[in-house]
Amino acid sequence: MLSGWFVALLATGYLGLLFAVARFGDARADAGKSIISANVYALSLAVYCTSWTFYGSVGRATSGGLSFLTIYLGPTLMLLCVGVIIKMIRISKAQRITSIADFIASRYGKSQLLAGMVTVIAVIGVVPYIALQLKAMAASVDVLLEHAGNGVEVWGLDSTFLMAVVLAFFSILFGTRHLDATERHEGMVAAVAFESVVKLVAFMAVGLFVTYGMFGGLGDLFQRASASADLGRLLELDSGRAGTWSALIILSGLAIIFLPRQFQIIVVENVDESHLKRAVWLFPLYLLLINIFVLPLALGGLLHFDGQSVNPDTFVLTLPLVHGAEALALLAFIGGLSAATGMVIVETIALSTMVCNDLVMPILLRSTGNFIEKRSDLSGLLLGIRRAAIALILLLGYVYFRAAGEAYALVAIGLISFAAVAQFAPAMFGGMYWKQGTRAGAVAGLLAGFVVWLYTLLLPSFAKSGWISSGFVEQGLFGIGWLKAQALFGLAGLDEISHSLWWSMLANIGAYVAVSLNSRPDAVEASQAERFVDVFRFDSRNTEARLWRGKASPDALVGLLERFLGAARAGQQLAAYAAARKAGNWRNLPADAEFVQFAEAELAGAIGSASARVMVASVAQEEDLGLEEVLDILDEATQVRAHSRELEAKQRELEAATAELREANERLRELDRMKDDFISTVTHELRTPLTSIRALSEMLHEDPRIELADRKRFLGIIVNEAERLTRLINQILDLARMESGRAEWTTGEVDLGEVARESMASVEQLFRDKGVALDSDIPASGLVVLADRDRLMQVMINLLSNAVKFVAGGTGQVHVKLGVAAGLIRVEVRDNGPGLTPEECGVIFEKFRQGGNTMTDKPQGTGLGLPISRQIVEYFGGNLWVESAPGAGANFIFTVPLPVPEDNNGRQTK
Amino acid sequence: MKRANPTRQRLAALGLLGVPLLTYPLLSLPGGEWAGIPATYLYLFGVWAGLIALAAWVAERRGP
Numbered sequence A: 001m002l003s004g005w006f007v008a009l010l011a012t013g014y015l016g017l018l019f020a021v022a023r024f025g026d027a028r029a030d031a032g033k034s035i036i037s038a039n040v041y042a043l044s045l046a047v048y049c050t051s052w053t054f055y056g057s058v059g060r061a062t063s064g065g066l067s068f069l070t071i072y073l074g075p076t077l078m079l080l081c082v083g084v085i086i087k088m089i090r091i092s093k094a095q096r097i098t099s100i101a102d103f104i105a106s107r108y109g110k111s112q113l114l115a116g117m118v119t120v121i122a123v124i125g126v127v128p129y130i131a132l133q134l135k136a137m138a139a140s141v142d143v144l145l146e147h148a149g150n151g152v153e154v155w156g157l158d159s160t161f162l163m164a165v166v167l168a169f170f171s172i173l174f175g176t177r178h179l180d181a182t183e184r185h186e187g188m189v190a191a192v193a194f195e196s197v198v199k200l201v202a203f204m205a206v207g208l209f210v211t212y213g214m215f216g217g218l219g220d221l222f223q224r225a226s227a228s229a230d231l232g233r234l235l236e237l238d239s240g241r242a243g244t245w246s247a248l249i250i251l252s253g254l255a256i257i258f259l260p261r262q263f264q265i266i267v268v269e270n271v272d273e274s275h276l277k278r279a280v281w282l283f284p285l286y287l288l289l290i291n292i293f294v295l296p297l298a299l300g301g302l303l304h305f306d307g308q309s310v311n312p313d314t315f316v317l318t319l320p321l322v323h324g325a326e327a328l329a330l331l332a333f334i335g336g337l338s339a340a341t342g343m344v345i346v347e348t349i350a351l352s353t354m355v356c357n358d359l360v361m362p363i364l365l366r367s368t369g370n371f372i373e374k375r376s377d378l379s380g381l382l383l384g385i386r387r388a389a390i391a392l393i394l395l396l397g398y399v400y401f402r403a404a405g406e407a408y409a410l411v412a413i414g415l416i417s418f419a420a421v422a423q424f425a426p427a428m429f430g431g432m433y434w435k436q437g438t439r440a441g442a443v444a445g446l447l448a449g450f451v452v453w454l455y456t457l458l459l460p461s462f463a464k465s466g467w468i469s470s471g472f473v474e475q476g477l478f479g480i481g482w483l484k485a486q487a488l489f490g491l492a493g494l495d496e497i498s499h500s501l502w503w504s505m506l507a508n509i510g511a512y513v514a515v516s517l518n519s520r521p522d523a524v525e526a527s528q529a530e531r532f533v534d535v536f537r538f539d540s541r542n543t544e545a546r547l548w549r550g551k552a553s554p555d556a557l558v559g560l561l562e563r564f565l566g567a568a569r570a571g572q573q574l575a576a577y578a579a580a581r582k583a584g585n586w587r588n589l590p591a592d593a594e595f596v597q598f599a600e601a602e603l604a605g606a607i608g609s610a611s612a613r614v615m616v617a618s619v620a621q622e623e624d625l626g627l628e629e630v631l632d633i634l635d636e637a638t639q640v641r642a643h644s645r646e647l648e649a650k651q652r653e654l655e656a657a658t659a660e661l662r663e664a665n666e667r668l669r670e671l672d673r674m675k676d677d678f679i680s681t682v683t684h685e686l687r688t689p690l691t692s693i694r695a696l697s698e699m700l701h702e703d704p705r706i707e708l709a710d711r712k713r714f715l716g717i718i719v720n721e722a723e724r725l726t727r728l729i730n731q732i733l734d735l736a737r738m739e740s741g742r743a744e745w746t747t748g749e750v751d752l753g754e755v756a757r758e759s760m761a762s763v764e765q766l767f768r769d770k771g772v773a774l775d776s777d778i779p780a781s782g783l784v785v786l787a788d789r790d791r792l793m794q795v796m797i798n799l800l801s802n803a804v805k806f807v808a809g810g811t812g813q814v815h816v817k818l819g820v821a822a823g824l825i826r827v828e829v830r831d832n833g834p835g836l837t838p839e840e841c842g843v844i845f846e847k848f849r850q851g852g853n854t855m856t857d858k859p860q861g862t863g864l865g866l867p868i869s870r871q872i873v874e875y876f877g878g879n880l881w882v883e884s885a886p887g888a889g890a891n892f893i894f895t896v897p898l899p900v901p902e903d904n905n906g907r908q909t910k
Numbered sequence B: 001m002k003r004a005n006p007t008r009q010r011l012a013a014l015g016l017l018g019v020p021l022l023t024y025p026l027l028s029l030p031g032g033e034w035a036g037i038p039a040t041y042l043y044l045f046g047v048w049a050g051l052i053a054l055a056a057w058v059a060e061r062r063g064p
Helices: A004-030 A038-048 A051-080 A082-095 A100-107 A112-145 A159-175 A186-214 A217-227 A229-235 A239-258 A260-268 A275-292 A294-304 A312-322 A326-367 A369-374 A379-404 A413-422 A425-433 A439-464 A496-517 A523-533 A540-547 A554-565 A567-580 A593-607 A609-619 A626-702 A708-740 A752-770 A789-806 A838-843 A865-875 B006-021 B039-060
Strands: A550-552 A620-622 A748-751 A773-777 A784-787 A813-821 A824-831 A880-884 A890-897
Touching: A004 A112, A004 A159, A004 A186, A004 A326, A038 A186, A038 A260, A038 A275, A038 A326, A051 A082, A051 A112, A051 A229, A051 A239, A051 A275, A051 A294, A051 A312, A051 A326, A051 B006, A051 B039, A082 A100, A082 A239, A082 A260, A082 A275, A082 A425, A082 A523, A082 B006, A100 A112, A100 A260, A100 A326, A100 A425, A100 A523, A100 A609, A112 A159, A112 A312, A112 A326, A112 A379, A112 A413, A112 A439, A112 A609, A159 A186, A159 A326, A159 A379, A186 A217, A186 A275, A186 A294, A186 A312, A186 A326, A217 A229, A217 A294, A229 A294, A239 A260, A239 A413, A239 A425, A239 A496, A260 A326, A275 A294, A275 B039, A294 A312, A312 A326, A326 A379, A326 A593, A326 A609, A379 A554, A379 A593, A413 A439, A413 A496, A425 A439, A425 A496, A425 A523, A439 A496, A523 A626, A550 A554, A550 A593, A554 A567, A554 A593, A554 A609, A567 A593, A593 A609, A609 A620, A626 A708, A708 A865, A748 A752, A748 A789, A752 A773, A752 A789, A752 A813, A752 A824, A784 A789, A784 A890, A789 A813, A789 A824, A789 A865, A789 A890, A838 A880, A865 A880, A865 A890, B006 B039
Parallel strands: A773 A813
Antiparallel strands: A550 A620, A748 A784, A813 A824, A824 A890, A880 A890
16 A cells, blocks of 8 residues: 555656756757757647546446547547648748637637637636546545545645646746747646656556556457457447447547647647658657557456456556556556646646637726726736636636536546537638638637537536436427437437537538628638638738738837837837848837737737737727728739739740750750861861872872883872762762752662662672672562662662671671561671671761771771661661671661551551 | 648548548458457557558658
8 A cells, every 4th residue: 555645745756857847948948949859749749648548548448449549540630631730830820829719710800709709618618628637636546545535635635636736836837938828838848748758658568567467468368358248349349330430530630639738739839840740640659559558458457357346447557556566556647647737737828828818808908998008017917817817727627626526527528528629620620721701600600519519418418417407318408309418309329429519510510601601701801811721822021011001100009019018028029020120220110011010910929819909909090991902902912923923934934945945056056066077077088089199190290200000000099099089079968968858769669689689799799809708598578668779779788898898808708688577677787707896886887987997007988888878777767787796797787667558548557 | 832742742641541441331341350369459550550650651751
């Protein structure tokens, strides 16, 4: 048995540690070295897992099997819609949103009415949830100390009350440091993230202990459970409850962003949008880990305490205790404490901001104008209100916990709370994605949904607790059967949560849409709708200034800022604003629309957008622009946006065109350079034979005494060189004509076999002179193509004379082979000459490049034969290439496509 | 103008994929047990873990 004092000491020590973590977080934030990383942000989201998760999940699993998982699957799926959350964050930062009430109110024309309604719904829905946390703390102490009743008395005071006081103190200390509620509470976030780790570790430790310490692992536990008829039922999903399953996923998916504490952590406390990238998977992973052992714990507890009346909600503590693992039980107790305190702290801070800005401020501003007027500095008052609100909310929670005790209304509050905040969904989503949603629609929807929720869920839970008569549940209101609270209009067969969710959403969405479509927004609503829905595109610089027109005195505005923010803070913000507008002092700035916007935004951060608007309107004479004009301005902004988009598109086209031009220019230059190269090469090639002709002619001309034999030899050379020159010029002309497309082609049916045989016959003499063998392998038929006979002959002769040039006399062999394959005729001219290096295989097809070493050997051709041949073959749709290796001879191959057979229509197909 | 962000779209697509996988009627498919552990339990945690792993891969990888 544990001593009460020891438990008290441990709890105090743990809370002390929490204070230290928060203090450290704040100190680092003040020093400008934030400890809020993506991981800390993701972990702080786990404030979602309250003591309802820590203790309650096991309890739910003992009755509903795996259905408790829906509460964690919904958030997993919702978080994946990162776009929605980023939009919420972006809007909140742009509009200086402080809470979910502020968000909805700001969207629908900064309406105090809406802000108040959302706050009331949140308080009614969530305060009992806080009471549940206090109850869980009290119950866990009871279990540890093994006695009944609620809590232990310390110094004559109830321990739960003391705990509530400490939590209030913590929330006040770390939650109301700044007046500006949009400023982040990094210490608080750090403490919450720390608590998340503690509760995960504690829960996993108990889970491992029970599964592997008390039982023989997961398999053993499940085997023993399935042996029992009662427990076996928990292992199977009941497909009859498919509707409930989906409803709970939807409900928890909405709760993860709309519970005030979740909105606070996800949106208001977000430091950097990119942190969401981590949270999107790390937080679901957290949820998965904390849930793995829930069912095993439930089964373990049921198996172990078979027949004994042990509350399943306390299995996490009782299972280690009965095995004497007191240290583990204490760890579990600390884990539960973490879960409860984390929730209570964040929730009270979020609610206190809402209560202060959206309930108390409007009342103060309205009813006691004089009182507000008299105070010169209201910042202290504001903080005071917020602190009082924290204390009050916790007190309310405590009172509710005391009053409700074991009542059903408290036990079932988790999901009832979720259903309450789900009522915000239509106004929130509609507000972010639907410009036509109006304030009247939002008010109608919220009201309708809230009333249905109250009637079908909250009041019946009171009735079940015996606080009010249950007549309206059993017989229907006024005895009218179809008004039965949990079978409205005869809709029976659903569980109460699905039933309530279905009807309240129908009423909520129906009223929101119907009223929105039948009402007209005012000017402020219309402009806010634009700012919210188009937050990613809204051109604030050009449009904001035009959406406000009127007269304002800078002194009055600054006076307002000083009164609400305090002189020091106001001075600081004004200086920052002046610096941003590149003015030394705000007094040099005109009190224009931008200045008014700045003042209103600063005030909104402190007292909420609705109250800020009222206050600014009280000192500035705003001209009512009227809906038409506002819509005009917004339309114009949209048009400007469209124009700028068009301009951008045009510019992109222009850039593309410029790039193309640049490329074409590059190509032209390259061609020009190639032409120059060609001309200089041609000149060189022409000069070589000319030089020798001239040299020999001069010798003959100047020296009459040359022998006849020499004379004859010289003249022979001159004739040869002149012939070569003629050939060269002919070929150059030929090539030039082909390249410019002016060559003349006569296309007809040509038998390639015949061409090959004729070519071989015409070069036969050359081969015989050099003693080179020439043989062939030519099919008898099927070699007819559409081409120019003379040109193909030219190609064949060129290849054959090349071959004979490069093989050795006497032993040389040249083989000609024709074949048909894949719609092509393939002609090969193979020799057993010295072969070509891979490098040479490419360059011999370039103009004036010849085989052999041109530096030492006398040129054996013009260097134009192969380029011309390639041009010819390619003209007829074929290819010419060489396959060779040094020492292995060369195989010149060219292909010519067979004519395409005509189809039935007599048209040629491609 | 803001162009659609591919990472966000991939994550949203994962969320949409998760809805049918984690609700009825698909949920009634797994039955019996595997290695002594109920198939439903394995299926739910398996699909859940798979979604988380995919989301982590999509969210954390670098690149365009």
